[in-house]
Amino acid sequence: MLKLRAAASALFLYFPGRPDSMTPSTDNPLTAEDHLSELSRRLADASPGLSPQLRQAAAYVLDHPGEVAFQSVRGSASAAGVTPSTLVRLAKKLGFGSYEPFRQVFQAALQEGSSELSGRATRLKQHSRTRANSVFGDIGDSALANVAALLTADNQTRVEAAAQRLLDARRIAAIGFRDTFTCAYHFAYVGRIAMPHIELIRGLEGGLLTELAPLGEGDLAVVFGFAPYCAETLRALEVVRRSGAGLIVVTDTLSSPLVPGADLVFNLASDTPHFFPSILAAITLIEAMLAECVARGPAELVDNVTRFEQRMRELGAYVE
Template sequence: MQDHVPDNRESSTVETPPADLETVKQQLADAYPELSPQLKLAAGYVLEHPVEIAFQSIRKSANSAEVTASTLVRLAKRLGFESYEQFREIFQSAVQAGPVELSGRASQLRTLASQTDDQVFLDVGDAAFDNIGRLFTANNQAKVREAAKRLLDARKVAVVGFRDTFACAYHFAYVGRIAMPNIQLIRGQEGGLLTELSAYGAGDVVVAFGFEPYCNETMRALTIARQQGVSPIVITDTLRSPLVPGSAITFTVANATPHFFPSILSAITLIEVLLAECVAFGPDDLVDNVASFESRMRQMGAYVENG
């Protein structure tokens, strides 16, 4: 009777995972003949549906590929990735890396509207749910905790975001200052960027927001901050973003949408999570600051009294 030889093909891995989507696809194509039947199903789906891999949950992708979620995890680890999330980030970065042409996206909205009356409404909603769903991963949870600790330990916090991400920067600074008065919005008006940032240095943190097309002012602010020893926390759309090099912590948030402008929904949600972590795990003074702010606003008549 012939001895059974274990099939170790699935356990072989690449020491260093591929850094871009084209390399992932090439390695999968090269390994395909040697894969087990289940891994072949998974690899075939990955090769033919990169956008779905980027946006779908692992369970949905597994169902579509007619394999188990653990099979997709094994496929990712075969390529050298530590987790499926790390594997999927390659697809997310590739999908989000294309140039943003606002006029072209506006035209696509007209095309959607011509299909059915409710297609635009439904597609924007689907994209919003997908974007937020991709934010709440175990990897991001760990980074949120680390970022909150850095914010709490910082002497001062500068917040930067221009043009399309100014709303994110303003929201972070306005809400954050209620609990942490050491947070300051950097406006950079009338050439004052250098002057505003001159007070920041080692022991301080800069929180920077930037999506493609990336603003020169944001890049300039980060350059100044780094030169002065400020630790950057970057919220951007892809690891290929020019804001990423030199950052202490980077969050890549999904901003895909049929809308003609990149979505800031995930970035705003991340802000809420970060500030919530700071108050939840920070000193009691933060809660006192919130209570004091609310009391002052009411005394000043800032709110309409209902009933």
């Protein structure tokens, strides 16, 4: 919610000529999508009077809101075929002081719209009726944008720090329920091949507390959760926070209820035309963290992978 409010405030601040409908109201507060719609309308209205370069940048922004939300200014400029300074000038042309508050309007709208599954499904159906380009293409565009938003220098530093914490931990619990169980399962299954002390927390048949009870100082929990946030995940987090174990959180926004008390947080883009939030960036992050563990960890991890593979072949797990 902090990011939504910041983006809304930015929009009010930088649109001095806004109509009365843009005035904040506690009785009927505008959503982040309302602000994005207003920004898009103003951008479309201004386009005919812009220079060719600014008009080209405006066309890209209007056609690719998901990419604009989560790409860097350089990434969006490259995709639009303009210079980064052109995008900055476009933002200032619309009354923003810099490019970042302009981009935050797009981020806020996409993150707000990702939490209601029924609304996402409705928009997906409307999309097929009103747009000429395919859903397949838009899925691809958003997937690439989500992964691109992950691959930053800051996140590289966090991945390296996460890998070191994983290597130092006595016991590792992978936690994620409902939609993010896939993430937790993938992390635990692949991770255990090299690091057998990773355990998948399933919470079946009321066993959640029993599975989490052994956690303590020196242990580590890796928790996955995206809006709408799962009640079971929050219950598990309460136990983890009281246990003294370390905590790595993978979520979709820094205002997520999973964030408090975390040692490391990865807030990932999950935008997609699909009715369910995308976990592609989370899966990519898992692969990066586990690869970093093997790359910087002891030779024993490679030996573990070798023994696992040999044992699977002996058991006939693979078909030649």
